[in-house]
Amino acid sequence: MVELPLVAGRLKGVRFAGYPSQLAVLAKCRKGETDLVHRDGKWFLAAVCEIEAEPLNTEPVDWIGVDRGIVNLATTSDGDNYSGRRLSRYRRWQDRKQEKLQARRTRSANRRPKRRAKREARHAAHMNHKISKEIVAVAKRTGRGIALEDLQGIRTRVRFCRDQRVRISSWPFHQLGAYIVYKAERAGVPVVTVDARHTSQMCPRCGYTARGNRPTRDAFRCRRCGLAGPADHVAGVNVRNRARSAWVFVNEPAPQRI
Incomplete structure (x- = not known):
């Protein structure tokens, strides 16, 4: 009470x-x-x-690379794929409803879009909570850390087509990253952020990087060694490999001055 x-x-x-x-x-x-x-x-x-966090795992056995996207909200280096098609369908359905309400031009119709926007935001947050909870649980169970791409300022760095601008503006990638970070901190799972450039165009086997390695949005095929697979999975593997290098660099002993 x-x-x-x-x-x-x-x-x-x-x-x-x-x-x-x-x-x-x-x-x-x-x-x-x-x-x-x-x-x-x-x-x-x-x-x-105020919930006390578990002791941080300072010696992870490996890393889980997480590639965040639009069609697939998250794809891990383990091959786990969290599709965003359901969220995209939900948003398209909400857009159609909003267009019908705007065509009525009544006072009640003008109030409804605000409620629908809140409902859509809650739906996206619910999906991000489920995805982040599962990724952190896998990392904790296997003794690994989580590696994320640094997507800060991506909306201003990359040019998008006109039909992609609405999807990019409503892309909840930052929220998903924030959920993963705070859930991982509570569970004692380390999180590192790596450079996001060319993660979906670089071959994780030979290191060859080119736009031609990704002939379509979903497919990857290295033009040098022939490695092929889903593009988002390859990006997750590259994120994991960069986390390995970054963690070794951070934890190497400082040079002693003579």
Whole structure:
């Protein structure tokens, strides 16, 4: 039960509900203030909880490279693929609904797009939570770290076609990376960020890099050694290999001065 401060006085003994896992965390780790939020006709308690992270694994046996994309939201170096087609279909369905509402030009139709935008954002966040939770669980179970591409500023670095601009602007890659980072920190899994350039055009076997190595969006075929496979999987393997090099460079002993 909680107490709510009101103008007329404090209201005591207000009951609230939640998932058993959430209530257990709230009872054990709550610290600070709790806010009462009204959203979509419902009241929510936003409580601050401080959860101690597990000890960081400073000696991972290897790394899981994660390539983030649009068609495939995430593809790992292990070959696990998390398709984004379901999210794309959902967004196209929402766009069609919004176009119909805008054609009505009524006051009620003007209010609905805001609610639909929030619903779409919650749907994307739910999918990113599921993907990040599974990737971190695999890394923790196998004693490995997680390697991510540095995609900071990619929207300004890369030119896209007109039909791709809307998809890129709504691409939740940053949110997925943030979810992986904080879940990994809680589980004690190390995370490194590597250079994202040419990860889908470089051959992980011979190192040859060329645009011709990727004849289509989904296919990769090295023009030098003939290595072939899914382009997103190859990118994930390159991210993993770069993480290996970066981790060795970071952890090598500093040179001693004579």
